[in-house]
Amino acid sequence: MIAAAFARARAEDRAALIGYLPAGFPSATGCVRALRAMVEAGVDIVEIGLPYSDPLMDGPTIQAAVDQALAAGTGTREVLATVGEVARCGVPVLVMTYWNPVERYGVERFAIELAGVGGAGVITPDLTPEEGGPWLAACSHAGLDPVLLVAPSSTDARLARITAVCRGFVYAASTMGVTGARATVSAVAPGLVARVREVSDLPVAVGLGVSSGGQAAEVASYADGVISGSAFVRVLLEAPDGDSGVQAVADLAAELAAGVRRADPRA
Amino acid sequence: MSTAPDALSAAAAVTQPDSSGHFGPYGGRFVPEALMAALDELEQAYAEARSDAAFGAELAGLHHTYTGRPSPLTDATRLSEHAGGARILLKREDLNHTGSHKINNVLGQALLTRRMGKPRVIAETGAGQHGVATATAAALLGLECCVYMGEEDTVRQALNVARMRLLGAEVVPVCTGSRTLKDAINEAMRDWVSTVDTTHYLLGTVAGPHPFPVMVRDFHAIIGQETRGQVMELTGRLPDAIAACVGGGSNAIGIFHEFIGDESVGLYGFEAAGDGVSSGRHAATLVAGSPGVLHGARSYLLQDADGQTAVTHSISAGLDYPGVGPEHAWLKDSGRAVYAGVTDAEAMEAFRLLCRTEGIIPAIESAHAVYGAMQLGRRLGPDAVIVVNLSGRGDKDVDTAARWFAVLGDLDAPADVTAGPPGEQM
Numbered sequence: 279m280i281a282a283a284f285a286r287a288r289a290e291d292r293a294a295l296i297g298y299l300p301a302g303f304p305s306a307t308g309c310v311r312a313l314r315a316m317v318e319a320g321v322d323i324v325e326i327g328l329p330y331s332d333p334l335m336d337g338p339t340i341q342a343a344v345d346q347a348l349a350a351g352t353g354t355r356e357v358l359a360t361v362g363e364v365a366r367c368g369v370p371v372l373v374m375t376y377w378n379p380v381e382r383y384g385v386e387r388f389a390i391e392l393a394g395v396g397g398a399g400v401i402t403p404d405l406t407p408e409e410g411g412p413w414l415a416a417c418s419h420a421g422l423d424p425v426l427l428v429a430p431s432s433t434d435a436r437l438a439r440i441t442a443v444c445r446g447f448v449y450a451a452s453t454m455g456v457t458g459a460r461a462t463v464s465a466v467a468p469g470l471v472a473r474v475r476e477v478s479d480l481p482v483a484v485g486l487g488v489s490s491g492g493q494a495a496e497v498a499s500y501a502d503g504v505i506s507g508s509a510f511v512r513v514l515l516e517a518p519d520g521d522s523g524v525q526a527v528a529d530l531a532a533e534l535a536a537g538v539r540r541a542d543p544r545a
Numbered sequence: 546m547s548t549a550p551d552a553l554s555a556a557a558a559v560t561q562p563d564s565s566g567h568f569g570p571y572g573g574r575f576v577p578e579a580l581m582a583a584l585d586e587l588e589q590a591y592a593e594a595r596s597d598a599a600f601g602a603e604l605a606g607l608h609h610t611y612t613g614r615p616s617p618l619t620d621a622t623r624l625s626e627h628a629g630g631a632r633i634l635l636k637r638e639d640l641n642h643t644g645s646h647k648i649n650n651v652l653g654q655a656l657l658t659r660r661m662g663k664p665r666v667i668a669e670t671g672a673g674q675h676g677v678a679t680a681t682a683a684a685l686l687g688l689e690c691c692v693y694m695g696e697e698d699t700v701r702q703a704l705n706v707a708r709m710r711l712l713g714a715e716v717v718p719v720c721t722g723s724r725t726l727k728d729a730i731n732e733a734m735r736d737w738v739s740t741v742d743t744t745h746y747l748l749g750t751v752a753g754p755h756p757f758p759v760m761v762r763d764f765h766a767i768i769g770q771e772t773r774g775q776v777m778e779l780t781g782r783l784p785d786a787i788a789a790c791v792g793g794g795s796n797a798i799g800i801f802h803e804f805i806g807d808e809s810v811g812l813y814g815f816e817a818a819g820d821g822v823s824s825g826r827h828a829a830t831l832v833a834g835s836p837g838v839l840h841g842a843r844s845y846l847l848q849d850a851d852g853q854t855a856v857t858h859s860i861s862a863g864l865d866y867p868g869v870g871p872e873h874a875w876l877k878d879s880g881r882a883v884y885a886g887v888t889d890a891e892a893m894e895a896f897r898l899l900c901r902t903e904g905i906i907p908a909i910e911s912a913h914a915v916y917g918a919m920q921l922g923r924r925l926g927p928d929a930v931i932v933v934n935l936s937g938r939g940d941k942d943v944d945t946a947a948r949w950f951a952v953l954g955d956l957d958a959p960a961d962v963t964a965g966p967p968g969e970q971m
Contacts, residue, residue, distance in 0.1 A: 331722060331853040332839065334734045335577050341721055353851040375894040377575050378838040382852025404575050408565055429579035431741065436581065454579050509686075 279370040279398045280423050280446035283322050283383035284481040284502055288511055293538045294496035295304045295320060296483055297531060298374065298507030301360040302352025303343040304514050304523060310363045312514060317367045319332035321537025324364055325401060325505070326527040328357045328375035335376075335457030339508040342515060347410045348432075358395050365396030372399040374427065389420035399423030407443050414443050422473075425449050428474060430466045443480050448474055452486045452498050458508045460487035468500045472497050494537030506530075550619025560805050562872075566755020566842075569878065574754040575843045580734075588756045590661050595763070598654065607652050608767065611685070612642045616768075618775035618932070623902035628922030635773050636800060638936045639907060644908035645937030646796045647678040647749060648769060653764035657680035660746040665689040665744040666934040669727035669733045671698055671792070672863035672910065673705025674937055675749030680714035682747075690714040693732045695725035698862045700774055706940050717886050721805060723856045726792075730840050736855040744892040750793025751870030754841030758812045758870050772932055780930050789917040789934040790910045791831065791866035791884065794873045796936035814873065814901065815917035817859030818886030825872040828857035829886040831877050844871040857868075860889040860945065861909040863937070887913040895919060896939070907946065908937030 288292035289331065297316040302310055313324050313370060329347040333340065357373065365371045380388045380402070399422050405413060417424040423446030428437055428458065431454060441448050450471055453464035467484050474482045483503025488494055490509075497504045513530055518521030566572045574584060594600040608614040614871035619635040638646035660665055666688050670676030683690035692709055698930050699706050705893040709716050713912040722728040730753075737746040751758045751765075762796070776784050787804060789797035791814040804810040818828035827833065830845050837846035847867040860866040870875060878880035887895075892909055895916035899907050907915060911934070918933045937948065 282810065332731050334739070335730055337735070338721075345721075378846075378854075379852035380850070381838060382848065382850070403577055404838075405573060406576070406578060406581060409573050409575055427578045429577070429581075431582040433582065436578070440578065451577075451579060454741060456735050522755055539622065 285369050287322055293501055293537050294322040294503040295538050296323040296325055296327040296503055296505040296508055297321040299510055300329050300343050300347050301352055301357040302329055302347030305545055308520050312527045313364045314367055316531040317369050317525045319528045319531035321531050324369055324371045325374050326361055328373055328379055330376045330379055335456055337456040339511050340457050343511045354379055359485055361397045362395035368396035372401055374401040375514055377402055377405045386416045389416035389422055393420040393422050403427055407439050425450050430454055437474055439475040444480055444486050447481040447483050450482050450484045452484050457486055459489035463487050463493050469528040471501050479544055485491050491533040491537035494534040495540040498538040506534055547842050566776040567877035568872045571844050571874040572755055575838045576754045577738055579738050581788045583756055590657055591756055591760050594657055604653055612648050615746050615771045616640050621903050625900055628919040630927030631922030631931055633918055634932045635935045636932055639938035643678045643681050645674040648759045649667050649767055650764040651678040651682045654747045655686050659686055663743055663745045664749045667691045667733050667736050668749055669693050669729035669742055669748045673702040676710045678707040679704050680712035684712045692716050693719050693729040694710055695729045696720045697724040699887055701862050702941055706925045750795040751792045751798045752868055758872055761795055762798045762802055765795055766802045768799035769803025783807055783810050784930040784932045785925055786813055786931045788914045790812045790913040791816050792866045794870035796934050798872055800934040812882035813917055814884040815887045817864035818888045819858040821888055822886050826858040828859045828865050831884040832886045839868045842871050844874040845869050872927055877894050887916045891916045906939035907935055908939050909942045911936045
């Protein structure tokens with residue numbers, strides 16, 4: 279399903295757009311509304327964060343959203359329910375989760391139940407291939423795509439090892455750092471994408487720091503996918519009420535969707 | 546007391562982790578990919594330093610002329626009268642420069658930082674002991690230093706914040722999550738992901754991703770090595786038991802490691818039971834936790850049904866941590882070490898007793914081990930020899946203790962220590 283979404287985008291000569299929000303933020307129903315608005319405005323793939331108490335890879339914006347979601351009682355079951363509701367929109371839905379909640383829920387149980395509600399894959403930012411054996415087996419068994427991250431500091435040997443176990447796409451961290459909007463997208467990202475392409479045929483999506491249509495167009499000129507997360511969270515945090523928040527998410531998604539359509543990915 | 550021989554040999558066989566840093570099912574590396582290259586670099590640099598005699602000699606020289614090692618072993622005869630007559634010996638890590646065992650590891654990693662050519666160190670700190678030690682070593686070696694400290698801890702341990710700043714370090718209060726040690730570690734990791742080319746994360750305990758648990762242990766193993774010679778000289782035999790407090794577990798591993806292969810030596814770790822394990826307000830990870838992944842390694846963990854890290858409580862900031870080093874998890878499962886909880890009130894009882902009987906004001910962390918040793922002494926009887934790792938001194942805790950015992954009259958007691966014994970006068 280994820281591969282098909284990338285193939286569709288490629289057939290339109292553009293990069294795919296991937297939008298993120300944590301489950302339970304700004305509320306259980308508000309999250310679903312916002313994600314549906316994203317999809318209607320042109321997001322191709324949805325990434326739903328599983329709120330976690332110790333989000334090492336996240337900057338202050340996503341931390342604030344996750345704290346809010348946890349305080350409202352968003353647990354693993356609520357995340358699965360959210361995935362189920364959003365998957366009914368017909369776009370591929372991935373969960374982004376730190377490792378411990380998966381291990382606690384039960385590695386196989388999590389994979390099977392996520393696939394059961396229509397989930398397509400899982401992004402695990404703190405799981406490396408070295409520790410990922412049981413998880414990769416569970417994904418394979420459940421028919422989920424496991425997505426691991428590569429970083430600018432990854433050696434070529436590690437890129438080969440990581441991409442060999444990824445399915446769906448490869449998540450390229452654009453910069454050495456945590457999530458959050460940045461004035462400019464890192465200059466090292468194009469080189470990383472090129473290095474991944476040396477060792478893998480999987481689509482490469484770039485995340486960390488994409489918050490505007492211009493940045494989306496820039497990334498779309500060299501990557502197969504553009505991931506935006508903190509920017510969506512920020513407009514919801516700043517919105518005075520639920521309806522204007524959903525509208526702001528839709529406006530941002532439309533801007534980013536126009537961005538990925540401006541660039542020629544094969545340029 | 547007695548340890549099953551097969552458990553012993555199993556533990557003794559795994560005093561070194563496997564090549565990817567696992568002690569049995571524990572340890573490993575659960576980190577963002579961005580940090581993997583730095584961890585590989587660190588592992589390699591540490592392996593080279595270990596086999597470099599010049600590195601060892603420089604570290605030994607600093608231990609001798611700067612830290613003040615070897616730290617003495619004190620025969621605590623008056624305390625022993627309160628411990629069923631068992632002979633209590635105190636390994637005096639509290640007398641080290643900077644006031645705790647933390648300096649052992651810090652000097653080793655600071656030398657390693659210079660060797661790797663990195664100009665900056667970052668650290669997390671709970672009680673402030675590791676932060677002070679790191680700021681000290683950074684000043685000594687001319688490294689830039691930034692210490693992350695939970696906002697709640699900066700209040701509890703304000704004196705150590707002042708020390709770090711006097712030593713030239715930047716202290717960053719961490720206002721996320723529970724605002725304590727675990728959140729300081731999160732923030733240090735976020736810094737490290739962004740600055741790894743120029744910065745070494747000088748982690749202060751035997752937790753975190755490989756190679757930290759084994760490297761930090763090795764730098765603290767000098768505690769146990771000295772203890773063996775000192776106990777033999779003083780008593781002519783090995784001790785029956787060794788007692789240490791366990792937060793992340795660095796001082797405990799430092800004194801345990803040397804004795805893991807000595808079947809007759811019982812190893813006892815004492816965790817912070819706070820208001821009591823049954824109250825839910827505690828930090829007794831090995832006693833009441835379950836296996837999970839936090840801060841880069843699998844170990845025991847205090848967590849809820851969804852795997853969210855629990856909020857912990859202890860009167861001692863240095864033990865107020867929901868995780869524990871992976872080697873302790875392995876020692877627990879193998880039965881080679883035994884872990885028990887000591888409440889705030891019990892630790893403060895031992896704190897007062899050590900002040901009054903030996904003229905030593907201990908860190909409240911270390912007072913947990915003193916209490917545990919007194920209980921062990923009553924169980925083992927008057928022929929027993931018990932070594933307590935007195936991991937730190939109590940200068941930083943004078944304010945907390947003064948409030949607990951109301952020695953200055955009607956100081957407004959903060960909420961987290963008012964649970965103390967009202968009316969009990971020091």
